[in-house]
Amino acid sequence: MSGAPTSERAAARVAAEVRDALRGEPDVTCEVDWSGPVRAVLPDEDAVQAACGIMQVHGRAAGRPAALGVDYASVVAGVLASQGELAAAIARARGARVSRVRTSVAEAALLAVQQYLAVAGTESDDAEPRADAGGGTRPPFTTADGVRCELETLDAEPWLRFWRTLGAGNAAISRGWGPFQQRFGTACCPLPPELHEVVGRTRFAEVLAAAAESGVAVLPVREDPVPPWEVPACTTTPLGSAGAPLRPRGAPAAGPLDGLVVVESTRRVQGPVAGHVLRMLGAEVIRVEPPGGDPMRGIPPTAGGTSVRYRSLNDGKRVVEVDIKSAAGRRAVHELVADAEVFVHNWAPGKAAQLGLDTDDLARSAPGLVYAWASGWGGAAGPNPPLGTDFLVQAGGGLAAALSPAGEPVRPSLMTLTDVLGGLVCAHGVLRALLHRVRTGAGARVDTSLFSAAGLVPRAPRARPDPLRGPLRTADGSLVLPRGIDPATATAAFGGAPGELPTRFRERTTGEWVHRGAAAGLVVTPVCADLRDLTTDDRFGAALGRAEHVFPLPPWEFS
Known part of the structure; x- marks a missing residue:
């Protein structure tokens, strides 16, 4: 791997799995750089987060761009690189001539905010949601x-x-449901102050009792960034049954998984992302939805209905x-899977066995099947885990603490970090x-979770923020300086005393500071303040596609 060694270190556990899986394979060259097809000089993680929209999305809830504080884009790039290596090995085993794969941290960031x-690229009043400022206060709650x-x-x-159990009024309850329900898609959650007030009058034990009685999940926010448990990012269990050889393929232009079929029964973000990635790699993906379609289809804004x-x-x-709760629906799933190589679901724990659609059930219809379950907590939280969604996993698993500088309250990002x-x-x-299937014909069960994936993100004890770590406010926006720049270098380039720099940047426009930095040989990166700007920025033209909405193009090049 070249260009961005941080990416390899960040996803070291995944990379180690890949090295083990590729043992004995001819070398596939994997290259990772910072910018990829984005025509901008992006020298580090901070610059990528600034330019590619991560700071904008993460900062929406506070009303201003904010850095994540962890090398999230680099971790995503490391996983993409590992995926590319595995996909290239699969293609080679099926007869394709593939020896090189390339990806970038910028493409990883765009995929994360897709x-x-x-x-943002849709003509709608919902294109850029309103921040919390003046409209309410986001979670967490304080008892x-x-x-x-x-x-x-x-x-x-x-x-x-x-x-109602806690004594909130109906008007506040009603006003709060919409922002709360939609926070996964908007990265904002302005709740009526009354909801925070009623929790603030209630002891935590009473909040827990009300939650248990009403059927909601409540978790204390972990102050320690170190995960409470360490689990493998992915567990793969070989199955005994063997299927037919995977269909051969020719040139890699159609994607390394061309000719393979994936059946997915998923909802929200995590499961659909898995199928989306496999589709971008060339697989045919068949999506099983309930009668009437996935309710997510109707959530505005819309394009093409x-x-x-x-x-x-x-x-x-x-x-x-398909109605998977009916006998006819379950038979339909078996029939779909019989012609597929992969089945993916992110159902609640125990649902697959309850439906008769667990690993052994479907393997009888499809010998050699790869059966994947994407859960919330996996086995980390015991036999009766809390609801396994993004923000609970961030809060209870320590990632939220890693995002929050010392001296500030710990709170999860409202960007769907663990879902993606x-x-x-x-x-x-x-x-x-x-890859195991193409070599042996045997299937396997794959178990992953939001919690185990979040464990890939490197975390350090909470520290006071560096005043020169961006974003730094300017007269017309925000910017970031190269990571690790020392105060002496910064003052020589931009003038003023070291302690005055954050205030000094407010005196001129972002463009002027970019000019000053270039004259001193420093890359100053403007912070994207509105994702609509990315959709019309020519520098991103080779990384983004457009149909009825804007979308990141596949983040790999195979050759």
């Missing part, structure tokens, strides 16, 4: 005895019961509506299992 990009906690429910009735958030993860998949990374790790596990 659902927000889709909305009367000082416990900061996150709340999660996917349905309106438990939400209503919980808040369908939610652009839904489309950003599911365009290009073939949809089949969890889907990518699931796809990585599928690729590793497919």
Whole structure:
């Protein structure tokens, strides 16, 4: 790997798995750089987060761009690189001539914000959601005895019961449901102050009791960034049954997985991301949805009559509506899987066995099947885990603490960090299992989770923020300086005293500071303040595609 060694270090556990899986394979050269096809000089993680929209999305809830504080884009790039190596090995084993794969940290960042990009590129009042400032306060909540906690429910009735139990008024409960339900797609959650106030009058034990009674999940926010448990990012268990050899393929132009079929029964973000990645690598993906279609289809804004958030993860998949709760629906799933190589789901724990659609059940219909479950907590939280969604995993697993500087309250990002990374790790596990299948004919079960994927993100003890780490406000926006720049170098380039620099940058425009930096041989990166700017920026033309919405192009080049 070249160009961005941080990416390799960041996903070292995944890279180690890949090296093990590729043992004995001819070398595939994998190259990772910072900018890729984006025509901008991006020298480090901070510059990528600034230019490619991560700071904009992460900072929406506070009303201003904010750095994530962890090398998230580099981790995603490391996983993409590992996926590319596995996909190239699969293609070679099926007869293709592939010896090189390339990706970049910038493309990884664009993939991470793809659902927000889709909305930004749509002509709609919903294109850039309003920040919390002046419109309410986002979670977490703080109880009367000082416990900061996150709340999660996917349905309106438990939400209503919980808040009524705590004594909130119906008007506040009703106003809060929409922002709360949509925060996964908007990265904002302005809740009525009354909801925070009623929690602030209630002790944590009483909040927990109300949650248990009403059917919502509540977790205290972990202050320590170190995960409470260490689990493998992906567990692959070989299965005994062997299937037919994978169909041969020719040139890699159609993608390394050309001719392979994936059946997915997923919802929200994590599961659809896994299928989306496999589709971008050339697989045919058949999406099983309930009668009437996935409810996500109707969430505005829409393009072509369908939610652009839904489309950003599911365009290009073939949809089949099936009632999996019925005997006929379960037979239909078996029939679909019989002609497929992969089945992916992100159902709740125990649902697959309850439906008769678990690993052994489907393997009888499809010998050699790769069966993948993308869960929330995996086995890390015990036999009765809390609801396994992005923000609860960030809060309870320590990632939220890694994002929050010392001296500031710990809070998860409202950008779907673990959902995206969890889907990518699931796809990585599928690729590793497919390589095993192409070699041996035998299938495998793949288990991944949001929690295990989040464990890939390197974390350090919480520290006071470096005043020169961006974003730094300017007269008309924000910028970031090269990571690790020392105060002496910065003052020589931009003038003033070291302690005055953050204030000094407000005196001139971003463009002027970019000019000053270039004259001193320093790369100063403007912070994207509106994702709509990316959709019209010529520098991103080779990395983004456009149909009825804007979307990142596949982040690999195979040759």
